[in-house]
Amino acid sequence: MIDFTQLVLASHNAGKLKELQAMLGESVHLRSIGEFSSVEPEETGLSFVENAILKARNAARISGLPALADDSGLAVDFLGGAPGIYSARYADGQGDAANNAKLLDVLKDVPEAERGAQFVCVLALVRHADDPLPILCEGLWHGRILTQASGEHGFGYDPLFWVPERNCSSAELSPAEKNQLSHRARAMDLLRQRLSLK
Numbered sequence: 001m002i003d004f005t006q007l008v009l010a011s012h013n014a015g016k017l018k019e020l021q022a023m024l025g026e027s028v029h030l031r032s033i034g035e036f037s038s039v040e041p042e043e044t045g046l047s048f049v050e051n052a053i054l055k056a057r058n059a060a061r062i063s064g065l066p067a068l069a070d071d072s073g074l075a076v077d078f079l080g081g082a083p084g085i086y087s088a089r090y091a092d093g094q095g096d097a098a099n100n101a102k103l104l105d106v107l108k109d110v111p112e113a114e115r116g117a118q119f120v121c122v123l124a125l126v127r128h129a130d131d132p133l134p135i136l137c138e139g140l141w142h143g144r145i146l147t148q149a150s151g152e153h154g155f156g157y158d159p160l161f162w163v164p165e166r167n168c169s170s171a172e173l174s175p176a177e178k179n180q181l182s183h184r185a186r187a188m189d190l191l192r193q194r195l196s197l198k
């Protein structure tokens, strides 16, 4: 039986760590891969699934612990699903603010009805670096891209993502509300079921 009370999170994104730890609660201690290495693996996969597995294997190899990875992104309908797996690198690695500015600019003449988008999250859990059967769980969150940024919470594209079920941007949701609704929350619900966690 594998001990999942201590997992390494294969992510250098502090926003993900905070959200995933809050969702898992106290029974699981998520350790950041940053404790073990500052080198980020190149995300060479062509899908969220491939990149999540690649990051999880890398973290398990470096830490010697079971590893959880989150590969996520924003798929915009008008852009045929872009930036998708390239969301973090949309503005050539210049960070969240530049990514958001680029997306607003690319969509500046697109009417509201055509601004649909979804956040995608794939979680991959490997028991060890060469695990032949990673556990994979996915979650989607449907919304729309706003015409200007709004809200201070969250990270990444949250200020641009309109949440129809709450009539506000995802950066205007409290952390607890976002953790009930998000793509990441949906993927984590499935993972909890798979691991028989509460």
Ligand SMILES: O=c1nc[nH]c2c1ncn2[C@H]1C[C@H](O)[C@@H](COP(=O)(O)OP(=O)(O)OP(=O)(O)O)O1
Pocket: 010, 011, 012, 013, 016, 040, 043, 070, 071, 072, 073, 074, 087, 088, 089, 099, 119, 154, 155, 156, 157, 158, 182, 184
């Ligand atoms: O809830 C979210 N709220 C807002 N933005 C989000 C969210 N979830 C993913 N995103 C965006 C951020 C980044 O532009 C990309 C993830 O890229 P992704 O490679 O999976 O993560 P990352 O590079 O930030 O950290 P790491 O790879 O070390 O886990 O999608």
Ligand SMILES: [Mg+2]
Pocket: 043, 088
């Ligand atoms: Mg990344």
